Amino acid sequence: MxxxxxxxxxxxxxxxxxxxxxxxxxxxxxxxxxxxxxxxxxxxxxxxxxxxxxxxxxxxxxxxxxxxxxxxxxxxxxxxxxxxxxxxxxxxxxxxxxxxxxxxxxxxxxxxxxxxxxxxxxxxxxxxxxxxxxxxxxxxxxxxxxxxxxxxxxxxxxxxxxxxxxxxxxxxxxxxxxxxxxxxxxxxxxxxxxxxxxxxxxxxxxxxxxxxxxxxxxxxxxxxxxxxxxxxxxxxxxxxxxxxxxSKTPMTELPNLPNDDDIDSDSNVQTGDERDIVTYFYQSLNDGDYVTAYYLLGSDWQSGISYEDFRAGYLHTGYIDIGSVTLKEQADEAMVEIEITAEEWRDSGTVYQNYRMSYTVGYENGDLKILHGKGKKI
The missing domain is CATH 2.40.10.120 (Thrombin, subunit H)
Known part of the structure; x- marks a missing residue:
């Protein structure tokens, strides 16, 4: 080659x-x-x-x-x-x-x-x-x-x-x-x-x-x-x-390892609060990493849509620009609101559509997930 x-x-x-x-x-x-x-x-x-x-x-x-x-x-x-x-x-x-x-x-x-x-x-x-x-x-x-x-x-x-x-x-x-x-x-x-x-x-x-x-x-x-x-x-x-x-002589100090609570080890994305998982969701979509985006969703959400259908829903979407992100803390969950501008490829041409999305974020089996979501055009 x-x-x-x-x-x-x-x-x-x-x-x-x-x-x-x-x-x-x-x-x-x-x-x-x-x-x-x-x-x-x-x-x-x-x-x-x-x-x-x-x-x-x-x-x-x-x-x-x-x-x-x-x-x-x-x-x-x-x-x-x-x-x-x-x-x-x-x-x-x-x-x-x-x-x-x-x-x-x-x-x-x-x-x-x-x-x-x-x-x-x-x-x-x-x-x-x-x-x-x-x-x-x-x-x-x-x-x-x-x-x-x-x-x-x-x-x-x-x-x-x-x-x-x-x-x-x-x-x-x-x-x-x-x-x-x-x-x-x-x-x-x-x-x-x-x-x-x-x-x-x-x-x-x-x-x-x-x-x-x-x-x-x-x-x-x-x-x-x-x-x-x-x-x-x-x-x-x-x-x-x-x-x-x-195995014979274990390291006493690991090289260049950040604090466990502040970093996602696979993506180097800061995970300080629930807003970051929503931001990471859209970053994954922009990278074409639909696998990671799908597995950020909670089990209830996943039960309603297969991975194949989830991925197909974004194949006509280009870059998604992330705007303001706000967080509202609740008892066991958090509400994250985010404004985005999506590049959408339609038969009539490329359209840039603004949305305001709301996501419920919480822990499921010890893992932070996007549990539910809804949105509207703005």
């Missing part, structure tokens, strides 16, 4: 965190446990090795998925949502730096729906990787890592994580390209795997797993654009040494 074409393509590259305070979790069935222990503890790597040594048949793809999901977690950091996976027996989780940037403490949710507190013990300012330690997961079986060698084009792969907040999701595909490199400030991505398995916001930090061996090949980290099936994963061998150094 020519250098000029890559430069054009990279203008659309997106890291995969899901931010903005609107995470929407779909809970699976009640926690599955065995003798009171989380599913993560069911089988150790040593046991897996022993089974292979005894001549048992190679695991099927379904068995690899079931086994891997027990070691993959959802990470909630401030107003951001991402994924991660256990990589050692110290309870350490590998993830992307942009998933936890801005936070020292995060919440980790397992397959069986247990939630634990985790501490960021290592994070890079230029390579998009981080390590989170969860003491409650210490000594549980980690995923096996492909520490040597590299994947090849055509290798079948699985991508695990929580796209759009849908936990325990698995997508399939192949390694479709090698040695992809680019920058998405502030991170530099080098020698990545290009993959065809669909990934999107919330997949960040989740594992790329070989369908053949069940070993982790990489960390899913970026996509080419919102509607593309081109994703990118950081190869495990390129970051494993750094991760192990953090």
């Amino acid at each position: 020519s250098k000029g074409l890559w430069i054009s393509t990279l203008t659309c590259l997106t890291i995969l965190g899901l931010g903005g305070g609107g995470m929407y979790f779909i809970h699976t069935s009640a926690a599955n446990e065995l003798n009171g222990q989380p599913l993560l503890a069911l089988q150790t790597s040593a046991e897996t090795t022993a089974m292979t040594a005894e001549g048992k048949t190679k695991k099927t793809r379904k068995e690899i998925i079931e086994d891997s999901q027990k070691r993959v977690v959802t990470i909630k950091s401030g107003n951001s949502l991402g994924s991660g996976f256990l990589y050692n027996k110290q309870g350490d989780i590998l993830t992307n730096a942009h998933v936890v940037d801005g936070s020292k403490q995060v919440t980790v949710r397992t397959l069986s729906q247990e939630e634990y507190e985790g501490t960021v013990i290592g994070i890079s300012t230029d390579t998009d990787i981080a390590v989170v330690r969860v003491p409650d997961l210490e000594k549980l079986s980690p995923l096996s890592l492909a520490e040597e060698g590299r994947a090849e084009v055509g290798d079948e792969i699985l991508a695990l994580g929580s796209p759009l907040g849908f936990e325990n999701t698995v997508t399939t595909g192949i390694v479709s390209g090698l040695d992809r490199s680019f920058d998405i400030a502030p991170y530099t991505y080098s020698n990545l795997y290009q993959i065809s398995a669909p990934i999107t916001h919330g997949n960040s930090g989740g594992p790329l797993i070989s369908s053949d061996t069940g070993k982790v090949l990489g960390i899913n980290s970026a996509i080419a654009d919102e509607d593309s099936t081109i994703g990118f994963s950081i190869p495990i061998p390129s970051i494993l040494q750094q991760a192990r150094e953090w």
Whole structure:
């Protein structure tokens, strides 16, 4: 591929965190446990090795998925949502730096729906990787890592994580390209795997797993654009040494991390009060990031409109200019009023229409969301 074409393509590259305070979790069935222990503890790597040594048949793809999901977690950091996976027996989780940037403490949710507190013990300012330690997961079986060698084009792969907040999701595909490199400030991505398995916001930090061996090949980290099936994963061998150094000697101070309460870790949008989530909603629309805008809405609103219909409603809208924003505090919620000017593309031509919008903003399951809204032309 020519250098000029890559430069054009990279203008659309997106890291995969899901931010903005609107995470929407779909809970699976009640926690599955065995003798009171989380599913993560069911089988150790040593046991897996022993089974292979005894001549048992190679695991099927379904068995690899079931086994891997027990070691993959959802990470909630401030107003951001991402994924991660256990990589050692110290309870350490590998993830992307942009998933936890801005936070020292995060919440980790397992397959069986247990939630634990985790501490960021290592994070890079230029390579998009981080390590989170969860003491409650210490000594549980980690995923096996492909520490040597590299994947090849055509290798079948699985991508695990929580796209759009849908936990325990698995997508399939192949390694479709090698040695992809680019920058998405502030991170530099080098020698990545290009993959065809669909990934999107919330997949960040989740594992790329070989369908053949069940070993982790990489960390899913970026996509080419919102509607593309081109994703990118950081190869495990390129970051494993750094991760192990953090696990051996945790950082005492994290680099350039703002206060957790003042920043959205995925977007660098200030979130001082309820006005900011409404402003961020319109900023996301202007950026063409309909996924984030949709997941800033409360569950009642979402139940009345699908993501596809929500996105379609803005395809004939250009830039939205944000005017005055006012806040009226209420008991458990807040009323945010905002004036906007929307560029609308109609059959008769482009029209600039003014609106006064009113939104009810409040917390839902601990996350700040836009619960209801109405507006009128002015």
